Amino acid sequence: MTGHTIKRFFEYKRSTDTYYELIHKHISSLMKWIKNNKIPTLTETVLTGDDSSEVVIAVSITQTVQDSDLTQFNYPIIRLGINNPKDNIITSIMQLRDYVDKTNELIIKLKSIYPSLKRIHLVSAVPSCYAFDLGCKLGHLDNRFPEIVVHHYVSTATPKYKYGIVVTGENKGNLVINN
Numbered sequence: 001m002t003g004h005t006i007k008r009f010f011e012y013k014r015s016t017d018t019y020y021e022l023i024h025k026h027i028s029s030l031m032k033w034i035k036n037n038k039i040p041t042l043t044e045t046v047l048t049g050d051d052s053s054e055v056v057i058a059v060s061i062t063q064t065v066q067d068s069d070l071t072q073f074n075y076p077i078i079r080l081g082i083n084n085p086k087d088n089i090i091t092s093i094m095q096l097r098d099y100v101d102k103t104n105e106l107i108i109k110l111k112s113i114y115p116s117l118k119r120i121h122l123v124s125a126v127p128s129c130y131a132f133d134l135g136c137k138l139g140h141l142d143n144r145f146p147e148i149v150v151h152h153y154v155s156t157a158t159p160k161y162k163y164g165i166v167v168t169g170e171n172k173g174n175l176v177i178n179n
Helices: 027-037 093-113 128-140
Strands: 012-013 020-022 054-060 078-079 119-125 147-152 163-166 176-177
Touching: 012 128, 054 093, 093 128, 093 176
Parallel strands: 054 078, 054 119, 119 147
Antiparallel strands: 012 020, 147 163, 163 176
16 A cells, blocks of 8 residues: 555444545635534644654544553654544545645654654554555655654553554564563
């Protein structure tokens, strides 16, 4: 999937036990559609640079990534998310691409804010369409990023992010075990 553009996305709607396809919107009608549908904006926390070689990006779209679940990470935490996260909040391809592009821009910006940055830990509560689209984008632009480790949340584990997979750089594909 690396470097590919997915044209159709389907999401599961638990409340009705059905799948729905994300809708396509043209650029000219996007702003009107966003205004009428009150689409939440993806925003980031204020960034303060330092000498950290590792940072955490916590993305909250379907649920809020809790501070209590991030205690295993002793690095600066950058939050990216929407107010009032909830399931099925992404309803269009344009909204999805906007969220993924903002994430990508943040990752690129981190290199200048944290000059010693070598590794980004990505933790998230996001829909599958976001995870797939971001994965395609990160893989395609692999050489522009520091090493990125995508961590998997396990609610019953200690720590909560027991393992991760390196998705960029020379260690791409390696498993990272967090004790």
